Amino acid sequence: MVPVSAHDTDEQPGHTTDVARDPEVRPDEKPASRAPDAERRSGPLMMRRGKVPPTTTDQRLLDRGQPTDWLHADPWRVMRIQSEFVEGFGALAELGPAVSVFGSARTRAADPAYAMGVEVGRLLAEAGYAVITGGGPGAMEAANKGALLGGGTSVGLGIELPFETGLNEYVDLGVNFRYFFARKTMFLKYSHGFIVLPGGFGTLDELFEAVTLAQTRKVTQFPVVLMGTGYWQGLMGWLRDTALAGGMIGEDDLDRLQLTDDPGEAVAAVQAHEMSDAAAEAAGATGVERPE
Numbered sequence: 001m002v003p004v005s006a007h008d009t010d011e012q013p014g015h016t017t018d019v020a021r022d023p024e025v026r027p028d029e030k031p032a033s034r035a036p037d038a039e040r041r042s043g044p045l046m047m048r049r050g051k052v053p054p055t056t057t058d059q060r061l062l063d064r065g066q067p068t069d070w071l072h073a074d075p076w077r078v079m080r081i082q083s084e085f086v087e088g089f090g091a092l093a094e095l096g097p098a099v100s101v102f103g104s105a106r107t108r109a110a111d112p113a114y115a116m117g118v119e120v121g122r123l124l125a126e127a128g129y130a131v132i133t134g135g136g137p138g139a140m141e142a143a144n145k146g147a148l149l150g151g152g153t154s155v156g157l158g159i160e161l162p163f164e165t166g167l168n169e170y171v172d173l174g175v176n177f178r179y180f181f182a183r184k185t186m187f188l189k190y191s192h193g194f195i196v197l198p199g200g201f202g203t204l205d206e207l208f209e210a211v212t213l214a215q216t217r218k219v220t221q222f223p224v225v226l227m228g229t230g231y232w233q234g235l236m237g238w239l240r241d242t243a244l245a246g247g248m249i250g251e252d253d254l255d256r257l258q259l260t261d262d263p264g265e266a267v268a269a270v271q272a273h274e275m276s277d278a279a280a281e282a283a284g285a286t287g288v289e290r291p292e
């Protein structure tokens, strides 16, 4: 008899036409042996006679002639997604206090927002924070450059895009992701605060992801500082006059966003928040976990 439980094995013992039904076994393969005394062990399984597959698991693993459609199937994608989390957690777990700086990939070096990004990166590094960016060009590059100038850890979480740009030259620790959602988890899990420079859809997406998780208390309350009053005032006005006035957000949601042009003030806001967190912890307040 063949045991019913088939955990941790890719053998398919439950079928009488098992050889043909095993997705790993090519239909043209003949059974290894149908001899009455044939027997195969595979992990916890024991197979005899017609249940013996024609090849071993190792042979199938090493066989170069197999079809490759599984490469594009969801179960395989799940493995790749899992590996992104494993690599990301492995690379960042011991980073120490870090702040994410978001901002446009299109900011040019001559733009005042670029200089602001460099200064913010530098001051964060000098204050002991690792600087995490998307690792791309523009504002991301500026913040990474500043982190390097300030003698801090300069991290880039890159993303595979159709128009490949690669990690900017100021990234010292880079992790490249295929999936936006895995990458976003890293920003949120390892950041003690967010500083947001002028940006487009990507920046807005990252900003509102952070704010939503704070609003729904999925993460510890962290500071979100918008840098560039001229750039953000329109959005802030709309949030206040339309979203808040319409009851779609609360006063405290709006208060979560701080606005400044001064890099020193932005970094001080992160530090002040850390200190109030530490004081609350000392007083025994229970925080909300960062995302697992």
Ligand SMILES: C/C(=C\CNc1ncnc2c1ncn2[C@@H]1O[C@H](COP(=O)(O)O)[C@@H](O)[C@H]1O)CO
Binding pocket: 101, 102, 103, 104, 105, 106, 133, 134, 135, 136, 137, 140, 157, 158, 159, 161, 165, 198, 199, 200, 201, 202, 203, 204, 206
């Ligand atoms: C557009 C160009 C390159 C894009 N390369 C990027 N590399 C890494 N991260 C990126 C890139 N583009 C967007 N991001 C992420 O979104 C935010 C910026 O998006 P925005 O729409 O430009 O505001 C940024 O924080 C990244 O995390 C070639 O110029």
